Amino acid sequence: MTSSYKCVIFDLDHTLWDYDTNCAEALQELYLKHELKEKGVESFQNFLEVFVDMNTQMWDQFDLGLIQRDVIRYQRFHRILTAVGVDDYKLSLEMSSDYVRLSPTKKNLLPNAKQILDYLKGKYQMIIITNGFEEIQSVKLSSSGISDYFENVITSETVGHKKPAREIFDYALKGRAHENHEVLMIGDNLNTDIKGANNAGIHSAYFNPLRKPHNHTTTYEIADLIELKSIL
Ligand SMILES: [Mg+2]
Missing domain, CATH: 3.40.50.1000 (HAD superfamily/HAD-like)
Known part of the structure; x- marks a missing residue:
């Protein structure tokens, strides 16, 4: 036309x-690498759902100017891990930097x-x-x-x-x-x-x-x- x-x-x-497919692929790799199952997070699907829920909320807040980039960088995985029963700030920082590095390399x-x-x-x-x-x-x-x-x-x-x-x-x-x-x-x-x-x-x-x-x-x-x- x-x-x-x-x-x-x-x-x-x-x-x-x-975003959804690429993010799920990256999280699947992080779930295995950081042995979340062994740390008590039985279901990857549940971990993914919690991520999607909190990530969407945080990006909506970012778009509204209510939070800054660093809150996503340094708090996102801590909130998610805490919600699935793993309160480990050091691990959350490692996962955050892994995620930020890995996820953008996905091709879907x-x-x-x-x-x-x-x-x-x-x-x-x-x-x-x-x-x-x-x-x-x-x-x-x-x-x-x-x-x-x-x-x-x-x-x-x-x-x-x-x-x-x-x-x-x-x-x-x-x-x-x-x-x-x-x-x-x-x-x-x-x-x-x-x-x-x-x-x-x-x-x-x-x-x-x-x-x-x-x-x-x-x-x-x-x-x-x-x-x-x-x-x-
Ligand atoms: Mg968009």
């Missing part, structure tokens, strides 16, 4: 990079991510805007083989503003001669990606694979990345 868009902005985690992408990037390449200016950390996000992009699709990768850490702040979008679009209606933001998070697009006055495509109900205003909504072919 031909469209009036000239520039496409992607979110990274949970939109292109398969969301279904049809590569296909849609191939389809879009050369037709649109492509940018990533992510609330993640600079050195971690760049490892994810290169290990999953998608760095070369993007003209620019903008992290909140570099800009000093997080999505949904308008400033991070202004920074990404600075010097590009685009009208607002020529830019489309694609992301899985209503509070950062979609609210951010609305703040910046650009169009949005909400990636909602589970078709969760919501009451936000989005230009488009898709459940599979391949549906972008009918928009772009």
Whole structure:
């Protein structure tokens, strides 16, 4: 389809990079390496569920500016381990640094991510805007083989503003001669990606694979990345 868009902005985690699968693979390795079963954490599945629950809460707080990066770095695994019955701060720090090193090297992408990037390449200016950390996000992009699709990768850490702040979008679009209606933001998070697009006055495509109900205003909504072919 031909469209009036000239520039496409992607979110990274949970939109292109398969955060859940990659995170589960990394945690499985850490569960074995640090012998959590022997320490009384009987079920990996339970450990994973506790991680997902607490990790999601902490990232939501980070996105809202309620906690800083160091809280995630130094408290996340302690809270998780304590919740599964292992109160060991030293172990939690080792697991944290292992996780931060290992997880970004995982390669899984969301279904049809590569296909849609191939389809879009050369037709649109492509940018990533992510609330993640600079050195971690760049490892994810290169290990999953998608760095070369993007003209620019903008992290909140570099800009000093997080999505949904308008400033991070202004920074990404600075010097590009685009009208607002020529830019489309694609992301899985209503509070950062979609609210951010609305703040910046650009169009949005909400990636909602589970078709969760919501009451936000989005230009488009898709459940599979391949549906972008009918928009772009
Ligand atoms: Mg995301």
